[in-house]
């Protein structure tokens with residue numbers, strides 16, 4: 088007979104989102120268990136955000152130094168690849184989760200290692216590496232936070248060619264001489280930027296263009312800079328077949344008949360939810376599907392005890408936004424358990440309202456792309472009456488001081504009916520740290536009239552705010 092352990096809340100998946108859900112419910116006075124089949128910390132800590140940003144950062148620092156006379160002369164060598172990989176290893180905690188396990192412990196969250204599957208309402212079975220099964224029951228809620236995995240397209244020969252996914256790219260032990268990248272999205276452009284800087288000869292097959300989901304000028308600037316860095320960017324091209332020969336060389340034939348040779352091929356065409364084998368069939372939901380949720384993150388058609396947060400619900404596939412959902416879902420579970428008022432109205436404490444139209448993202452390419460809210464195209468498609476205001480970022484005093492030859496662009500999308508900003512995009516060196524001001528303006532729905540009183544300091548890159556307002560007119 089399998090023993091049963093009872094908790095108030097069971098969370099499946101100890102990625103950034105699951106950990107934050109568990110923390111929130113424990114802080115709210117409930118008990119929580121978290122189930123993890125791999126490493127506590129999830130994709131973000133070991134194979135996504137942290138290691139990829141560590142791979143990119145050294146080259147970015149070097150580029151910055153080379154753009155400023157005086158500092159440029161002090162740069163006497165190239166990137167130290169071994170040191171970059173070593174720093175990446177430390178940011179991935181050497182792929183060990185002791186630190187994060189200790190944190191769970193200090194937060195009072197029980198960890199059950201193994202594969203979690205929902206068995207019936209409020210019941211989760213955990214199968215450990217030794218095959219032993221533990222049964223957990225939840226008094227109040229089960230939260231699915233199992234994340235997502237790389238999607239592999241059905242291209243003849245691709246699977247047999249042992250392609251890299253983002254995992255292998257993020258944790259690479261060596262830099263391939265030639266790297267082919269299938270895809271033109273965020274992973275593809277960040278990894279093309281990183282590996283080109285580390286010395287690979289990179290070819291990008293961007294079927295749908297480069298960064299098609301951000302403002303077009305951003306994709307164009309990234310394409311231009313990748314090409315300047317020696318990357319072959321092939322727009323509108325897709326791989327038709329792939330073959331790895333006995334010597335290890337990968338041969339890709341594209342749909343338009345061209346051939347690409349590489350030592351590794353990275354597939355970066357999006358994600359698939361980790362819901363194939365989590366027992367959804369036992370509760371009448373489709374295995375392998377993204378979990379649709381309401382604004383309090385409760386699974387549609389899943390019973391009042393089932394929630395899903397983070398990548399797995401497909402609302403926004405970003406760590407910070409998943410953690411935002413985690414705070415909302417953790418708090419709403421506590422509120423419902425204690426019979427307290429649920430604040431699920433727009434911008435309420437228990438609703439993940441920002442997911443709709445106020446999501447910030449930084450893409451760590453060269454130049455960096457930092458955005459929040461809607462692009463001009465998305466705002467127009469949503470039926471908003473908009474005005475688009477553009478400004479050349481290099482024309483701001485702070486930019487020219489920041490780096491010689493600073494190249495960049497800024498766009499503000501204004502909802503003309505409400506006179507508030509609904510979208511903001513910056514492309515340029517080191518713009519990552521500038522985006523939060525725009526996020527506050529979008530979330531706060533700050534009227535343009537009031538923004539005139541938010542004076543950017545001189546001489547900073549932030550002066551672009553003033554220039555955009557002047558261009559808009561008072």
Ligand SMILES: Cc1cc2nc3c(=O)[nH]c(=O)nc-3n(C[C@H](O)[C@H](O)[C@H](O)COP(=O)(O)OP(=O)(O)OC[C@H]3O[C@@H](n4cnc5c(N)ncnc54)[C@H](O)[C@@H]3O)c2cc1C
Pocket residue numbers: 099100101102103104105122123124125126127128129130131134135136137139140201202203204232233234235253257274361364365396397398399403404405406407408409
């Ligand atoms: C290459 C790359 C770079 C990225 N860079 C950034 C970035 O810079 N900034 C950013 O905001 N986002 C970034 N992202 C996105 C970010 O990684 C995800 O949005 C984030 O990891 C989602 O967190 P999560 O907790 O929902 O899922 P995950 O991090 O995927 O965690 C899910 C956890 O659940 C576990 N699990 C799954 N199924 C089970 C089961 N049945 N039983 C037990 N455990 C299970 C998994 O082992 C995993 O630990 C990047 C993604 C990629 C691929």
Ligand SMILES: NC(=O)c1ccc[n+]([C@@H]2O[C@H](COP(=O)([O-])OP(=O)(O)OC[C@H]3O[C@@H](n4cnc5c(N)ncnc54)[C@H](O)[C@@H]3O)[C@@H](O)[C@H]2O)c1
Pocket residue numbers: 240269270271272273274275277293294295296298299325355356357358404405448449450451
């Ligand atoms: N800095 C960051 O915030 C960061 C970094 C990396 C990843 N991420 C997140 O991780 C997620 C996954 O990233 P991703 O780059 O895999 O996905 P993505 O959705 O950003 O890009 C995938 C690209 O592949 C293209 N594509 C789709 N199917 C294809 C096919 N069969 N052949 C060729 N191209 C195809 C799409 O048009 C799209 O441009 C994203 O949602 C992203 O937000 C974030």
